[in-house]
Amino acid sequence: MEYKQRDLVLVKFPFTDLTGFKVRPALIISNSSVNKSNDYLIMMITTQHIGGSFGIEFDNDDLTTPLKPPITKAYIYTKKLALLDKTIIHKKISTLKNLSKFQNIIEQHISSITLEVD
Template identity: 35%
Template sequence: MTYKQGDIILIPFPFSDLTGNKKRPALILNKPNVNKQSLLICMMISSVHRHTSSDIPILEWNEAGLLKPSVVRVNKIFTIDGSMVLKRLGCLNQNDFKPILSKFFSLFE
């Protein structure tokens, strides 16, 4: 399957200590023409009551294919092979995606 920047996918997201994983949504940050096999993604969570400074809420979560109000945890990023994607859930609109990309780039300033 072909994925694009802003797609929300379901993946086996690894625990930070690499002892296991949990199926959860993730957001694709990179453009497909950069590398068709590798996807740069960040974690999404529906536990919106536990915000950190790197969490960006998804305002139009239902339209994006999510079942619950969610946030993107921009500081939880990694690269996966496209074959690890279990399913495509939806896509963020530009109003939701732009603040996430801006926050992502600010991590490197």
């Protein structure tokens, strides 16, 4: 199966210390120029509220297929990214249909990597 930007997928998301992984949902943020190599740049999704500016909330109204009950909302964790091979993706679970929400996610991530001059 081919996956696209804005797809929500179930993946083996690696821990930041690379000691293991957790199967969890993620948002594909890479575009087709990256995805055609069978690599996908993804952001972690969690149901836990994220404090600060790194979590962007979304709900079932933002998706093509709703989340499974009792979950009705979740958070994109914009600082938790991974580049994963297609074989690590278990399946597609939905698509983020809200384009302005996706734009906010990308802008939030970009703001976390802007150049800082000492």
